Amino acid sequence: MKKTLLSLLVLTAGIGVGGGAAYATGLLLGPAEEARAAGTAFVPAGKVLAPLVFADGRLSGYVAFEMALEVRADQSEFVAARLPLLLHAINMRTYRTPLAAGPDGLLPNIGLFRKVVTEAADEAFGKGVVVRAAVTQATPA
Numbered sequence: 001m002k003k004t005l006l007s008l009l010v011l012t013a014g015i016g017v018g019g020g021a022a023y024a025t026g027l028l029l030g031p032a033e034e035a036r037a038a039g040t041a042f043v044p045a046g047k048v049l050a051p052l053v054f055a056d057g058r059l060s061g062y063v064a065f066e067m068a069l070e071v072r073a074d075q076s077e078f079v080a081a082r083l084p085l086l087l088h089a090i091n092m093r094t095y096r097t098p099l100a101a102g103p104d105g106l107l108p109n110i111g112l113f114r115k116v117v118t119e120a121a122d123e124a125f126g127k128g129v130v131v132r133a134a135v136t137q138a139t140p141a
Contacts, residue, residue: 040131041076042068045083048090048117049141052100052108060105065113066137069121069130079125089120108138 045067052060069086071079079086093116101109114133121130 039073040070041073042070042134043076043079043083044068045086048087050090050094050099050108050113052105053095053098054100054105055098060100062141063099063108064137064139064141065108065110065135066139067117067133067135069117070132070134071130075125075129079129082124085124086117086120089123090117093120106140110135110138113138 048065048067049062050065051062054060069079094113097112097116099109099112099116101107114135117133117135118130121133122128
């Protein structure tokens with residue numbers, strides 16, 4: 001009898017602690033990703049030509065990135081109108097950023113390029129306008 005009662009008590013306590021942890025996690029992290037993405041739109045940014053630079057500053061080659069920016073739906077026209085400012089901000093960063101990866105430096109570091117685009121978007125459009133940058137294609141130029 002005592003073992004059964006103790007088992008039920010532990011089960012009830014586990015459900016309570018697990019439910020409380022899930023509730024607190026939801027409060028801290030905000031709504032689910034699908035709920036955030038429901039009010040967003042993708043703005044195509046076209047092709048961006050970027051230099052592939054080694055960590056020591058030597059030029060390895062060039063790569064053409066095709067990308068799109070995920071923005072809030074009400075900001076899509078604002079972002080589309082100011083794309084030249086974004087391209088300028090990207091150009092001012094890529095020659096200083098070592099994007100060359102791989103043993104011969106011919107592979108682009110897409111994660112680092114995405115970070116460059118996000119920082120440039122914060123400068124061109126303001127912080128928080130661009131939710132994320134999606135690189136859809138990378139081809140040697």
